[in-house]
Amino acid sequence: MRVFVTIQHPAHVHFFRHAIDELERAGHDVDVFAREKEMAVELLERFDIDHEVLAGSASGLSELARTQATYEARLLRHALERRPDVITAIGGVAAAHVATLTRSRSVIFYDTEHADLIQNLAFPFADAVYTPDCYQRGVGPKQVRYAGYHELAYLHPDRFTPDPDIVRDLGLDPDDQFVVLRLVDWGASHDVGHAGFDDASEVVDRLEDAGAEVLITSEADLPPDLEEYRATVAPHRMHNLLAYADLFVGEGATMAAESAVLGTPAVYVNSLSMGYTDELDKRYDLLFNFQGDRRHAEALSTSVEILDGDDDWAARRERLLADKVDTTDVIVRAIENRARPNRDSAATAETNTEI
Numbered sequence: 001m002r003v004f005v006t007i008q009h010p011a012h013v014h015f016f017r018h019a020i021d022e023l024e025r026a027g028h029d030v031d032v033f034a035r036e037k038e039m040a041v042e043l044l045e046r047f048d049i050d051h052e053v054l055a056g057s058a059s060g061l062s063e064l065a066r067t068q069a070t071y072e073a074r075l076l077r078h079a080l081e082r083r084p085d086v087i088t089a090i091g092g093v094a095a096a097h098v099a100t101l102t103r104s105r106s107v108i109f110y111d112t113e114h115a116d117l118i119q120n121l122a123f124p125f126a127d128a129v130y131t132p133d134c135y136q137r138g139v140g141p142k143q144v145r146y147a148g149y150h151e152l153a154y155l156h157p158d159r160f161t162p163d164p165d166i167v168r169d170l171g172l173d174p175d176d177q178f179v180v181l182r183l184v185d186w187g188a189s190h191d192v193g194h195a196g197f198d199d200a201s202e203v204v205d206r207l208e209d210a211g212a213e214v215l216i217t218s219e220a221d222l223p224p225d226l227e228e229y230r231a232t233v234a235p236h237r238m239h240n241l242l243a244y245a246d247l248f249v250g251e252g253a254t255m256a257a258e259s260a261v262l263g264t265p266a267v268y269v270n271s272l273s274m275g276y277t278d279e280l281d282k283r284y285d286l287l288f289n290f291q292g293d294r295r296h297a298e299a300l301s302t303s304v305e306i307l308d309g310d311d312d313w314a315a316r317r318e319r320l321l322a323d324k325v326d327t328t329d330v331i332v333r334a335i336e337n338r339a340r341p342n343r344d345s346a347a348t349a350e351t352n353t354e355i
Contacts, residue, residue, distance in 0.1 A: 002086075003335055004033065004075070005033070008094075010037070023332060031082065036057045054070070075087075090108075092108035095108065119139075129144070130334055148327040154239075174244045177246045181216045182252045183220060200222075200223070243264065246306075250267075262317070263286070268290065
């Protein structure tokens with residue numbers, strides 16, 4: 001079987017990397033295609049994943065449209081030459097379009113309800129759309145729900161063991177009390193109209209007053225008074241830092257969810273919420289959502305309470321893991337099943353179910 005994996009964001013590398021390894025060890029041919037997006041290519045190189053870059057980065061909708069068209073055209077050329085059995089992606093606009101044109105099967109994964117453009121462009125053409133069972137939208141008969149999160153494709157304990165050396169490299173002891181503070185730049189199209197903290201400097205002051213070291217990771221330039229708090233961590237090692245932190249506080253949903261599934265309490269401050277952030281909050285008490293007008297003040301109050309408390313976060317994580325699956329197993333099974341000949345009737349029986 002030949003599989004195309006398409007990568008358009010750094011998080012996609014983490015999501016697919018173990019599945020790529022398992023598929024190759026099972027004897028399948030896997031071709032990985034990427035777009036130059038933030039640290040995506042750097043991560044592919046760090047994890048020694050063979051890949052080909054099909055298009056560069058883009059800023060603004062018009063440039064993004066041109067880049068996407070270039071990406072799809074080049075992916076189509078490779079698909080016509082190599083005839084993949086399955087093309088897979090997160091979001092999967094290019095994957096679904098090219099698979100339709102080449103009579104391949106497309107397997108799309110997604111977990112973000114508010115990205116209407118991607119869903120409108122990709123889902124109608126996809127053969128199967130896999131979503132976590134907490135996903136709040138129905139996709140129709142091609143939807144397959146599974147008991148997991150994207151983050152459990154690479155942070156499930158069967159896939160990840162934290163390394164304390166990253167903490168020591170930053171001059172800290174793994175037993176020190178420290179907080180990872182994540183700030184975003186609010187420049188992405190899906191961030192328009194949304195907001196997080198009112199004043200990052202006040203956040204740092206309150207966390208320090210509670211006795212914690214503060215390490216900032218940010219996509220944006222920081223004010224001069226906060227630059228000294230910036231933690232320079234290689235992207236492939238960030239999860240080690242999250243695993244040993246006493247608390248994550250931030251505006252990014254993915255990193256908040258990563259912290260939560262690692263057993264690190266996460267305070268998520270963003271006017272935008274998703275099904276998985278809601279479930280990690282309401283069902284497992286590992287992530288705390290703050291979206292309203294008072295999100296800044298309420299998040300800081302909760303952060304201080306967590307740092308002063310002695311909650312058993314490991315027990316909460318164990319409860320989550322008892323309910324959820326290793327998402328890499330879902331990815332591999334989805335790809336192998338969709339590639340089997342005469343699969344149509346079985347695929348219909350499988351869709352729109354929980355696995």
